[in-house]
Amino acid sequence: MASPFPAVVFDLDGTLVLTGTNRPAPGAVELVETLHARDVPLAVATSAPVALARRVLAGLGVLACFTEVVGRGADGVYAGKDAVVGEALLGLGITTAEPGTPMLGDSPADLDAAVAHGLVPVGVAWGGSRPDVLRAAGARAVLGHPDELWSLRAS
Numbered sequence: 001m002a003s004p005f006p007a008v009v010f011d012l013d014g015t016l017v018l019t020g021t022n023r024p025a026p027g028a029v030e031l032v033e034t035l036h037a038r039d040v041p042l043a044v045a046t047s048a049p050v051a052l053a054r055r056v057l058a059g060l061g062v063l064a065c066f067t068e069v070v071g072r073g074a075d076g077v078y079a080g081k082d083a084v085v086g087e088a089l090l091g092l093g094i095t096t097a098e099p100g101t102p103m104l105g106d107s108p109a110d111l112d113a114a115v116a117h118g119l120v121p122v123g124v125a126w127g128g129s130r131p132d133v134l135r136a137a138g139a140r141a142v143l144g145h146p147d148e149l150w151s152l153r154a155s
């Protein structure tokens with residue numbers, strides 16, 4: 001079976017977990033597990049410290065599904081979403097994203113970073129930004145539930 005996406009990049013807070021919590025967004029764990037089971041390379045690009053992000057993902061039971069987790073460095077420096085998404089892609093071995101590679105996020109900064117790296121900017125409606133704000137920021141789609149990502153696959 002062909003891989004449904006070349007890769008997928010996720011924001012963490014407000015996207016994989018409910019905003020400001022360690023609780024999974026409904027359907028997010030299942031989406032990650034299904035993508036991983038279908039051999040889709042996965043990365044997290046977050047403004048949270050990497051160690052914290054890894055703990056949160058471990059708490060959800062999905063840390064092993066991710067090839068790369070990039071965020072604020074141990075020195076506390078956050079280089080910005082654009083930079084962490086770039087680093088996440090490099091961690092996946094991607095220098096030029098294939099068409100149809102989505103990035104899911106709940107903020108306009110996520111979408112901007114996605115566009116900057118040639119990713120499909122996909123907003124999520126369960127995070128910190130309203131769908132109309134995400135659409136205005138360039139979201140190709142705004143998901144009401146993680147399962148809706150499947151409707152964006154190429155084939």
Ligand SMILES: [Mg+2]
Pocket residue numbers: 011012013014015105106107127
């Ligand atoms: Mg977020």
